[in-house]
Amino acid sequence: xTDAAPGIMLxxxxxxxxxxxxxxxxxxxxxxxxxxxxxxxGSGKTTLLRLIAGLIAPDxxxxxxxxxxxxxxxxxxxAALGILFQNPDHQILFPTVEEELAFGLIQQGLPRPRAxxxxxxxxxxxxxxxxxxxxxxxxxQGQRHYLCLMAVLLMQPxxxxxxxxxxGLDLPTQARLxxxxxxxxxxxxxxxxxxxxxxxxDRVLWLEAxxxxxxxxxxxxxxxxxxxxxxxxxxxxxxxxxG
Amino acid sequence: MLTPTFPGDSPLHRLAAGVKLAALAGLGIAVGATAQPxxxxxxxxxxxxxxxxxxxxxxxxxxxxLWPLWPFVLVIGGWHLWxxxxxxxxxxxxxMLTMFAAATLLLRTTRFDALLAAFSGLLRPFDRLGLPxxxxxxxxxxxxxxxxxxxxRAEALATAWRARAARKPRHRLLAxxxxxxxxxxxxxxxxxxxxxxxx
Numbered sequence: 001x002t003d004a005a006p007g008i009m010l011x012x013x014x015x016x017x018x019x020x021x022x023x024x025x026x027x028x029x030x031x032x033x034x035x036x037x038x039x040x041x042g043s044g045k046t047t048l049l050r051l052i053a054g055l056i057a058p059d060x061x062x063x064x065x066x067x068x069x070x071x072x073x074x075x076x077x078x079a080a081l082g083i084l085f086q087n088p089d090h091q092i093l094f095p096t097v098e099e100e101l102a103f104g105l106i107q108q109g110l111p112r113p114r115a116x117x118x119x120x121x122x123x124x125x126x127x128x129x130x131x132x133x134x135x136x137x138x139x140x141q142g143q144r145h146y147l148c149l150m151a152v153l154l155m156q157p158x159x160x161x162x163x164x165x166x167x168g169l170d171l172p173t174q175a176r177l178x179x180x181x182x183x184x185x186x187x188x189x190x191x192x193x194x195x196x197x198x199x200x201x202d203r204v205l206w207l208e209a210x211x212x213x214x215x216x217x218x219x220x221x222x223x224x225x226x227x228x229x230x231x232x233x234x235x236x237x238x239x240x241x242x243g
Numbered sequence: 244m245l246t247p248t249f250p251g252d253s254p255l256h257r258l259a260a261g262v263k264l265a266a267l268a269g270l271g272i273a274v275g276a277t278a279q280p281x282x283x284x285x286x287x288x289x290x291x292x293x294x295x296x297x298x299x300x301x302x303x304x305x306x307x308x309l310w311p312l313w314p315f316v317l318v319i320g321g322w323h324l325w326x327x328x329x330x331x332x333x334x335x336x337x338x339m340l341t342m343f344a345a346a347t348l349l350l351r352t353t354r355f356d357a358l359l360a361a362f363s364g365l366l367r368p369f370d371r372l373g374l375p376x377x378x379x380x381x382x383x384x385x386x387x388x389x390x391x392x393x394x395x396r397a398e399a400l401a402t403a404w405r406a407r408a409a410r411k412p413r414h415r416l417l418a419x420x421x422x423x424x425x426x427x428x429x430x431x432x433x434x435x436x437x438x439x440x441x442x
Binding site: 053054078085090092093095096102103135152 | 250356360388391433434436437438
């Protein structure tokens with residue numbers, strides 16, 4: 001295929017929700033190993049992530065991840081990308097830990113017993129073998145987040161999309177997760193409103209009202225973003241309603 | 244009434260889900276075929292005794308699990324008392340309680356993935372007719388799975404109500420709970436899509 005370019009390719013891709021345009025047509029080619037997408041609440045960053053993940057279809061233009069259309073070609077998308085939702089409770093489907101971990105593998109075509117064995121093996125490697133039969137409801141918020149990350153990692157996607165991956169977690173959990181992210185060989189796309197975690201990114205994009213307002217190395221984008229947010233805060237902008 | 248799986252390793256947990264489903268179906272036929280209140284009462288007691296391998300606490304908790312059925316017991320019992328057929332009413336109530344107790348026991352001792360596999364196995368013959376068997380099995384299993392999820396949601400809503408109100412919420416939670424159910428369905432669909440080839 002000629003369009004099998006590696007990386008995430010958006011060609012004038014836009015998205016609307018309920019008839020309201022959330023993302024202006026964006027043209028982007030993301031190839032760096034560590035990418036950050038910065039924006040405040042309501043800027044359209046979660047919509048952008050869902051668009052890249054193939055959870056919603058673009059209403060204009062096209063999206064390709066390593067040459068695959070993530071909305072149409074779900075089988076291909078499973079190998080190409082994984083997404084970690086902001087709220088683990090929106091991601092977890094199954095009542096016990098090992099079932100939750102095995103689900104994605106079964107979807108990738110692994111027979112159930114082998115998928116369960118892989119799930120248990122992964123838990124053992126992470127020092128969490130005793131979690132296998134535990135009800136997911138018995139895990140803490142941070143532990144559920146970790147479970148979701150493990151479920152995504154087991155599927156070995158080339159790109160992992162992270163939606164506010166550290167928000168709401170206690171400091172030790174944040175530190176451990178950040179360490180875990182740093183060791184991953186997959187391409188990571190992190191969306192967040194908090195620039196603190198993006199200092200080591202290769203490329204940072206600043207999204208505002210569904211448009212990219214800055215795109216570059218963190219040393220250039222983050223100070224500009226922080227300045228703008230401080231000014232906005234000073235003028236009580238959080239009272240504004242979007243749209 | 245219907246609750247998440249009881250984590251444990253009793254003989255009932257080890258029994259294959261298909262066997263348990265078949266036993267439940269068999270019990271349903273047997274309970275429907277007899278109209279002897281004494282036999283039906285014995286069947287209810289037998290199902291109750293079958294909870295014992297899960298421990299005394301679990302067995303003692305059965306009446307509480309059946310408690311939400313009280314409006315049905317009241318309506319059916321009242322109707323038959325008014326009609327002057329108390330025995331017929333007793334028979335219907337005993338059948339209902341026995342089957343609910345047995346179904347709850349099955350759900351308490353059967354893992355979700357085992358249930359899903361059993362549904363798939365039962366539907367397999369329809370594969371040849373072109374029915375999307377795996378998707379139907381997933382839908383059936385999800386229906387069962389989301390009963391406890393919604394029960395938790397209802398509890399959370401009731402807590403949120405009580406945090407800012409002096410009166411009990413009662414029926415006023417119906418509308419928000421319906422919306423919550425639709426919300427849960429949307430999210431489950433998205434979570435399924437994120438990690439599977441379909442939906």
